[in-house]
Amino acid sequence: MNRVARISLLVVTVLLLLILVAAAAFTAIMRRPFPQTDGSITAPGLQAPVDVYRDDYGVPHIYAANEHDLFFAQGYVHAQDRFWQMEFWRHISQGRISEIAGSSTLKSDIFIRTMGWNRMAENTIRYYEENEPEYLSVLQAYSDGVNAYIAENRDQISVNQTILGLVNEPWEIEPWLPVHTVGWGVVMSDNLSGNWSEEIARAELIKELGEDQVASLLPFYPYADRPVLSPPAPCRICKGKWAKRPYPTPIPQQRPLTGPTSTPPSSAANPTSASSAPAPSSAATT
CATH class of the missing domain: 1.10.439.10 (Penicillin Amidohydrolase, domain 1)
Incomplete structure (x- = not known):
């Protein structure tokens, strides 16, 4: 590989690395x-x-x-x-x-x-x-x-x-x-x-x-x-993906409505933001 080709390869490599670093930094800042x-x-x-x-x-x-x-x-x-x-x-x-x-x-x-x-x-x-x-x-x-x-x-x-x-x-x-x-x-x-x-x-x-x-x-x-x-009219957009979108089911069916069911105060802390998983995330006071 001649000198010009090596220099070109080095420049391209450095540019790619800079782009990757910039993309990673941008993603980290955004997230x-x-x-x-x-x-x-x-x-x-x-x-x-x-x-x-x-x-x-x-x-x-x-x-x-x-x-x-x-x-x-x-x-x-x-x-x-x-x-x-x-x-x-x-x-x-x-x-x-x-x-x-x-x-x-x-x-x-x-x-x-x-x-x-x-x-x-x-x-x-x-x-x-x-x-x-x-x-x-x-x-x-x-x-x-x-x-x-x-x-x-x-x-x-x-x-x-x-x-x-x-x-x-x-x-x-x-x-x-x-x-x-x-x-x-x-x-x-x-x-x-x-x-x-x-x-x-x-x-x-x-x-x-x-x-x-x-x-x-x-x-x-x-x-x-x-x-x-006025009286309800037929929905004009309730077709395709709009007709198929289900209502969210945020609360597990086994969840009682009497209050929190998380772990005792000695184990963890809150507030938490749990996804709609079957079990609640743990919580406790500090």
């Missing part, structure tokens, strides 16, 4: 935030064992001995599956999108802070503290579950965070608080109320013209005569 879906997980803060089954579509089904552990596990599992969305929407609700996305979202942050979304969430928490402490307990248990996941996975929590941290200034993941959960509800309320400007305009008109005149100018939809729900 790093994937949740653990079987076995046992130690989660400080639980009061009793908890079992989590995942059905064929990955939907978690949680079995706990008490309300605190149920919502703790729900927070943990939500963070496993959707923490990036939770983190981003937390920043939305507080008017802090620019901390993640940069100056291009400053106008959105100004609008959100002017509307007072975070103030609404804080007022709700104050109301719960004074009048509905049981609701606050649920929110706190959920937050504790989210924070347990954050504590265990802070350095590998989402691909989105890794990429955005390279593009913009990295940000520190903060503890999850009850106000952040309520803030989620505020953001959802805004998403589901796209007609809010029309409602404000109608209220202003009513103040000037009166309800009867506004009802004549801008009548409501005649629900009594034209109901939104």
Whole structure:
């Protein structure tokens, strides 16, 4: 083999090795935030064992001995599956999108802070503290579950965070608080109320013209005569693979509905995310 051929072979070999290393690194980075879906997980803060089954579509089904552990596990599992969305929407609700996305979202942050979304969430928490402490307990248990996941996975929590941290200034993941959960509800309320400007305009008109005149100018939809729900029509897509897709069977038939059946607290820990295997994964408090 002449010198040129040897050099060419060496270059090709090095390039192939670099491609393999890059592919392996990319795969590792992409798979790093994937949740653990079987076995046992130690989660400080639980009061009793908890079992989590995942059905064929990955939907978690949680079995706990008490309300605190149920919502703790729900927070943990939500963070496993959707923490990036939770983190981003937390920043939305507080008017802090620019901390993640940069100056291009400053106008959105100004609008959100002017509307007072975070103030609404804080007022709700104050109301719960004074009048509905049981609701606050649920929110706190959920937050504790989210924070347990954050504590265990802070350095590998989402691909989105890794990429955005390279593009913009990295940000520190903060503890999850009850106000952040309520803030989620505020953001959802805004998403589901796209007609809010029309409602404000109608209220202003009513103040000037009166309800009867506004009802004549801008009548409501005649629900009594034209109901939104109509008789079911034949399904147009229920053919082929759609007709054959079975409903998931997440819970083993032998599973009792009286509470967790995992191993005693001395042997393992939880919450866990078990696949839809016949036996639940073990769990215990710490």
